[in-house]
Amino acid sequence: DTAVSQTPKYLVTQMGNDKSIKCEQNLGHDTMYWYKQDSKKFLKIMFSYNNKELIINETVPNRFSPKSPDKAHLNLHINSLELGDSAVYFCASSRKGITDTQYFGPGTRLTVL
Amino acid sequence: SQKIEQNSEALNIQEGKTATLTCNYTNYSPAYLQWYRQDPGRGPVFLLLIRENEKEKRKERLKVTFDTTLKQSLFHITASQPADSATYLCALDINNAGNMLTFGGGTRLMVKP
Numbered sequence: 001d002t003a004v005s006q007t008p009k010y011l012v013t014q015m016g017n018d019k020s021i022k023c024e025q026n027l028g029h030d031t032m033y034w035y036k037q038d039s040k041k042f043l044k045i046m047f048s049y050n051n052k053e054l055i056i057n058e059t060v061p062n063r064f065s066p067k068s069p070d071k072a073h074l075n076l077h078i079n080s081l082e083l084g085d086s087a088v089y090f091c092a093s094s095r096k097g098i099t100d101t102q103y104f105g106p107g108t109r110l111t112v113l
Numbered sequence: 114s115q116k117i118e119q120n121s122e123a124l125n126i127q128e129g130k131t132a133t134l135t136c137n138y139t140n141y142s143p144a145y146l147q148w149y150r151q152d153p154g155r156g157p158v159f160l161l162l163i164r165e166n167e168k169e170k171r172k173e174r175l176k177v178t179f180d181t182t183l184k185q186s187l188f189h190i191t192a193s194q195p196a197d198s199a200t201y202l203c204a205l206d207i208n209n210a211g212n213m214l215t216f217g218g219g220t221r222l223m224v225k226p
């Protein structure tokens with residue numbers, strides 16, 4: 001029973017392509033997040049959604065567009081991929097926001113060639 | 114500049130000893146601080162949350178302290194085991210806006226048998 005799942009686990013693609021990463025949580029949480037972890041292992045928040053509404057959009061290029069079709073899903077679409085987009089992307093969820101425990105997905109390792 | 118500092122060098126200790134990891138922050142007055150564990154190739158897993166009015170919190174072999182004067186949290190693992198080897202991340206809400214966690218860079222702990 002995976003709490004937060006992401007697909008795919010690995011994504012290798014060429015520069016300039018468009019790709020999507022899917023995230024689903026079965027915890028009934030209201031808030032979902034996307035984080036990026038770079039090669040130096042820094043984990044930085046990208047987006048936060050609460051009940052399908054965007055709460056945070058940190059300084060992320062507008063090539064990145066999150067989409068939340070319902071409370072249990074938060075997908076990340078990336079246009080015109082660049083080399084610098086290579087990283088591990090984590091989806092997470094929490095019950096009521098960041099004062100609650102955040103549950104992370106297994107991550108998606110994106111490699112842009 | 115780094116807003117939350119954790120020792121970027123790996124901490125190597127002998128099994129059975131107490132591991133102590135440090136998280137320092139500057140210029141903020143967070144209401145709480147969280148600690149997470151991250152294993153290679155996996156998402157972070159929540160361990161403990163400590164609030165500003167709590168000096169210390171314990172969970173099994175884990176102990177966290179929070180000194181708001183020193184702007185520092187210490188994370189202790191007593192009777193450490195090789196299975197405790199992982200990267201440990203601290204995180205706090207630097208804006209106190211209740212919507213965004215900022216993570217430190219993590220400290221890698223290696224417990225040798």
